[in-house]
Amino acid sequence: MNTLNGTIxxxxxxxxxxxxxxxxxxxxxxSIVLDSPETVSYLKTDYPVxxxxxxxxxxxxxxxxxxxxxxxxxxxxxxSIKKGVILxxxxxxxxxxxxxxxxxxxxxxxxxxxxxxxxxxxxxTNEVSLSPND
Amino acid sequence: MINFYTHKMLQTADGKxxxxxxxxxxKGQFLSIYGNSGAGKTTILRILAGLTEAEKVDIEVENExxxxxxxxxxxxxxxxSIGFVFQDFALFPNLTVKENLEFALQKNDTPHIxxxxxxxMELQSLQNSKPxxxxxxxxxxxxxxxxxVRKPKxxxxxxxxxxxxxxxxxxxxxxxxxxxxxxxxxxxxxxxTIAEIFKLSDKVIILDKGKIVKEGTPSSxxxxxxISSKFKLTGEIISISKSDIVYVVQVLSGNNIVxxxxxxxxxxxxxxxxxxxVASKAFNPIIQVIS
Numbered sequence: 001m002n003t004l005n006g007t008i009x010x011x012x013x014x015x016x017x018x019x020x021x022x023x024x025x026x027x028x029x030x031s032i033v034l035d036s037p038e039t040v041s042y043l044k045t046d047y048p049v050x051x052x053x054x055x056x057x058x059x060x061x062x063x064x065x066x067x068x069x070x071x072x073x074x075x076x077x078x079x080s081i082k083k084g085v086i087l088x089x090x091x092x093x094x095x096x097x098x099x100x101x102x103x104x105x106x107x108x109x110x111x112x113x114x115x116x117x118x119x120x121x122x123x124x125t126n127e128v129s130l131s132p133n134d
Numbered sequence: 135m136i137n138f139y140t141h142k143m144l145q146t147a148d149g150k151x152x153x154x155x156x157x158x159x160x161k162g163q164f165l166s167i168y169g170n171s172g173a174g175k176t177t178i179l180r181i182l183a184g185l186t187e188a189e190k191v192d193i194e195v196e197n198e199x200x201x202x203x204x205x206x207x208x209x210x211x212x213x214x215s216i217g218f219v220f221q222d223f224a225l226f227p228n229l230t231v232k233e234n235l236e237f238a239l240q241k242n243d244t245p246h247i248x249x250x251x252x253x254x255m256e257l258q259s260l261q262n263s264k265p266x267x268x269x270x271x272x273x274x275x276x277x278x279x280x281x282x283v284r285k286p287k288x289x290x291x292x293x294x295x296x297x298x299x300x301x302x303x304x305x306x307x308x309x310x311x312x313x314x315x316x317x318x319x320x321x322x323x324x325x326x327t328i329a330e331i332f333k334l335s336d337k338v339i340i341l342d343k344g345k346i347v348k349e350g351t352p353s354s355x356x357x358x359x360x361i362s363s364k365f366k367l368t369g370e371i372i373s374i375s376k377s378d379i380v381y382v383v384q385v386l387s388g389n390n391i392v393x394x395x396x397x398x399x400x401x402x403x404x405x406x407x408x409x410x411x412v413a414s415k416a417f418n419p420i421i422q423v424i425s
Contacts, residue, residue: 001400033362034416040362052361055397084379089397100397102380126417130362 002058002099004029004051005133011043018043020130022051025095030071031128042132052129058101059122060090062111072123074099078115083108092121135161136195136288136320140181142188144344146172153177153188153344159337161196164314164321166331166352169341175324178341179290182322183218184211195287214288217281217319221293224277225265231276232261238283251279254316255309271302275309282313289314291323295330307333328356363413367392371408374401385412 006024013019013036020043022029029051037043059070076092076099088108090101099121113119139156153174159165167175180186182193184200187208193201200209225234235248252261255275265273274294281289291310295303307330314321314334325331331338332352339349348355369387374396381401383394394412396404404410 001397031362032417034364035362054395056395082379086378087380089379102395102397126415129413129415131360 002051002053002055004097004099006049006051008043008045008047008049011037011045013037019125022049022130024051025097027074027095029123029128030125031130032125033130040132042130042134048133050131050133052131053123053127055089055100055102057123057127058099058103060101060103060107060111060113061120061122062117064118064120066120066122068122070122071125072128074121074123076119076121078113078117078119080115081108081113092119094121135159136182137193138178138182139190139192140178140188141190142174142177142181142186144172144174144177148172151344155339155341155344155346157339157346157349159320159322161320162318163337164323164335166335166338167322167324167341168326168328168331168338173341174344175341176292179218179292179322179324182288183216183290184209184214215284215286217284217286217289219274219277219281219289219291219294221296225273225280227265230262230264231257231268234265234276235280235283238280240284243284247283247285251282254312255279269302270298271306274298274306278306278309278313282317282319285317287320289319289321291321293324293326296326303327303330310334328352332356361411361413362415364416365414365419367412369410369412371404371406371410373406374404385410387412 004024006022006029008020009023010021011018016034016036018033018036020031020033022031035043042049074094076094079091079093082089083105086105087102088105090103090113092099092101101121136159140153142153144151144153155178167178169175177186181188181191191201191203199207200214201207226237229237232248235251236245239245252258255278257276257279260268260272295306298306311334323334335352338352338355339346340355367387369385371383372386373384375382381396383396383404385392385394392412
């Protein structure tokens with residue numbers, strides 16, 4: 001699990017669903033949650049939270065500005081790659097924060113990923129969980 | 135009201151561990167103590183009962199001092215108004231159910247309480263049986279009744295239901311509620327079952343490595359929103375196996391086994407038997423109608 005620390009910057013709620021923006025370092029993450037400021041106490045501006053997402057939900061792209069729907073985009077460099085037969089773990093670092101991605105080894109080969117490459121990590125809004133950090 | 139404070143060095147499997155706790159229980163309250171094995175739960179009950187000594191101890195029950203290590207005061211076990219029920223069925227094998235209850239009477243007690251307890255705990259048909267002819271649930275019902283014979287102020291229950299099957303547990307929980315209310319007891323129970331704690335207690339304390347890490351009502355302690363994920367279950371890790379560069383962790387939750395992928399870094403903190411929360415977002419699961 002990837003865990004980053006951040007603070008809530010904005011909350012947009014409608015009928016029980018909230019779109020929450022969280023700042024971590026210089027990156028703004030967007031998370032969608034089935035909660036609202038009325039149902040949970042931590043959904044408020046400036047509240048410290050943990051941003052959680054699974055390694056297997058982190059997409060790697062070499063195109064820095066892809067025209068796709070994914071909202072969370074983090075510029076990273078590849079620190080190391082652990083290659084397996086089916087899966088590979090890409091250890092990324094962005095702004096001193098480490099993020100891990102697990103993709104298929106086929107995808108890793110196809111993108112010709114190697115150490116020190118600059119890539120972007122993409123995470124869908126609905127793959128990001130939040131946890132109050134207190 | 136019980137005011138309890140103790141400091142005691144415990145010898146555990148992992149070496150020395152200081153037990154350092156302080157809590158209060160209101161008169162008539164039902165308090166549960168929850169935590170891992172070796173956290174010091176039983177020691178707390180034993181210190182309160184006067185069965186175990188501690189380096190520092192300060193216990194007051196309804197303004198009466200039971201222990202004060204500074205003043206070197208210690209009220210002996212037999213003078214403490216306490217009923218105790220353990221996990222194992224500690225009945226006298228050669229006495230009948232009724233005789234087991236009568237044995238607990240003190241000199242000047244009226245035997246009326248025995249008849250009352252036999253009725254309240256529905257032991258009429260069993261009162262002349264010997265413990266060997268009783269089921270586990272029946273024995274524990276007798277043990278509960280016997281703990282009340284002296285009309286204690288405080289009832290201490292150390293995992294009294296853990297050796298019983300679910301059906302029996304539910305029945306016994308009802309009997310525990312009944313006597314707790316009927317005799318206006320202040321009850322302290324050690325339990326590993328969250329559902330049981332919800333059903334019985336007004337207050338729960340969570341003990342970890344000799345310290346209270348959390349206390350409050352069961353719902354404030356256990357239902358706290360720790361994560362925004364809505365697809366959650368709690369269970370126990372039953373296996374961890376390597377699969378390519380990741381690990382497959384099997385978690386048993388109720389009668390279901392789920393499998394979750396974890397990384398090598400994560401499994402360093404995992405071990406078989408560990409209680410875990412498995413969470414995913416409400417957006418991920420698919421629902422199919424079972425025909």
